[in-house]
Amino acid sequence: MSTAPLDRWTLSRALTRMANASTAELAQAAPRERPAHAARRIGITGAPGAGKSTLVGHLALERLSKGRLGVLAVDPSSPKSGGAILGDRVRMDDLAGSAELYIRSLGSRRTCDGLADNLPEMLDIMDEFDFDEVVLETVGIGQAEYAVRAQVDTLVLVLLPESGDTVQAMKAGIMEMADIFVVNKSDLPGAQRMATDIQRIAAVTSQPEGAWRAPILLTSASQPASIRALSQAIDSHQAWRSADPQRSQHLRAQRARYRLKRLLEMRVAEAIAVQADDFFDAPLQQQLATVLTAVRTAHDL
């Protein structure tokens, strides 16, 4: 655990600067080895209305004992400059006074995969500020899970009973990505049936020897024991991942893939944006060549 007090003001400034960083600055902030003291990264994702914010609040309260805790909540509609604590996070009153807790809501105007702008680099900043753990809350909108998967060590998929979430998640291939399934608002009818459905789907999926078997948990904000069980499942998964370095190697490459792809997409978008309307009257081959040359030049390649 960290001993120096958390400098909230400097952290907030650093995150804001990174959120607004240009592609040139991002290319400088190159992917590097994570420091020895790297925060555990826990992703909580699910459809809107699944009760993620409340769940994250309770989970943060439960896990604050484990050290310095950061909560980054991606709000797709939040303006990029905003860094306010989410308005509806009222239940987090208990937490707001803690010196070792930092909560930030992040906008996602430029990216379209449900992640915040420059999120990978912002997660690196959390490492620099000696966080022990970072909880990343994202809204699942189909593509978001693919992007968030590589950014976190443990991915918790939050489902709402009777919502058709299971079918949607299966269709989108998200079920295979989750490390932990949570059927939230478990006092709603259909919660137990949903858990059974997921169990049945998981049972028919063949997995190699030694693979992680994603547990299926029922949670409710009104049942503290269910939050503790979730917290323990996260610990178990982190322990499983740490037991074999190979388990994180592929994840690191996926993170690097995401960064490279995003950096090039931003450069391509910039190169296209500066072209005049009549540029697009040219043959497609010529358009492609011009844009690629612009990207090469921007990177001195």
Next chain:
Amino acid sequence: MSTAPLDRWTLSRALTRMANASTAELAQAAPRERPAHAARRIGITGAPGAGKSTLVGHLALERLSKGRLGVLAVDPSSPKSGGAILGDRVRMDDLAGSAELYIRSLGSRRTCDGLADNLPEMLDIMDEFDFDEVVLETVGIGQAEYAVRAQVDTLVLVLLPESGDTVQAMKAGIMEMADIFVVNKSDLPGAQRMATDIQRIAAVTSQPEGAWRAPILLTSASQPASIRALSQAIDSHQAWRSADPQRSQHLRAQRARYRLKRLLEMRVAEAIAVQADDFFDAPLQQQLATVLTAVRTAHDL
């Protein structure tokens, strides 16, 4: 209007083939001049639950008299191979028998902006099959509106009373994009107040001389007159746009921008996907150079 009967089987096959087209095939299907007989394109977008599907059904019934009508409904969770009529479109029984109506649900697995895969090329196919009008239904998830804006001639933004949709739309800069505002389910409390709110926001937005002033309509599936009013507003906007060729010129360039950007993004993603995990241990400059060279080679540049 078209005289030859609509060949549904050939159309369905052509759309499926395009939905699954590779980047190489897309590069061949280069952006071109739209034929003289190009379908009017009407976009209907809004948050999930705003009642878009039902509204589109009623609107289609109203506009079927104007000629051959296609409805492309983008369902982010639909599997790519699916082409079924949406299950919940039960109210469209009246329409299903019409020889001049074609309805198709499109998946969007690869794109992350809420548009279907290869949508621009699929819209071109609708032109080839002599459609007079194509209604494109998309779910607004923040970024989707930017992408859909350029694809359609008239953009209708559907809002739900008391939903906070106005605030979300303002934040995301979507309000400026809409050609027509619709407060749907107008029998719900708060509908009139929402319309007044939008009116007030629109009033303070300064606009150049001759600019289109987006009307604000209240609609309800149970009030046929409100659907007719929406249909007439669409006609008015199409007439306004046709009155001056310059009004569509910028839109055409935006469409070409979107295609070029997407084609390059797909190529970049392909070039990154084939790299082994240890490729990402190399310096970033080298990674960038390798990927750009792969994209150039793929396009013979």
